[in-house]
Amino acid sequence: MPNIKPISDLRNYTEVLKEVSFNNPVYLTRNGRGEYAIIKLEELDKLRATVTFRNSYKF
Template sequence: MPNIRSSADLRNNYNDISSYCHAYNEPVFITKNGKGDLAVMSMETYEEMAGRIELYSKLQEGLADIDAGNTRPFADVMADLRHRRERR
């Protein structure tokens, strides 16, 4: 169940909200005038979420390449990498 707090609660009880975000690794939703306004989360939770989004984006790119036929046999790729390494 989401933790929903008012903007006044954020202002008056910042430390409690911060502690919650760090302890439970989930956002606290802040309302303003009774309507959703913000989602507050710890930096660690944000960075983890951003990393997942980046990973999913890379996976989607790879799947799109497969669908478009932009692939090469593994043995060819490894041979190219070995060749590049030897040129150094």
């Protein structure tokens, strides 16, 4: 189940960051709509590598 929180929860950002783990991002909403996602740096690096690989491969 996705971890969705209002952006105002960032007032206590340490608690929000404790909930972030690999393959378990925290989604932040503003006015009830999705606005941001917090992910681990390792996951971001993996996503970037995947995008780079896919963009370099010519079909």
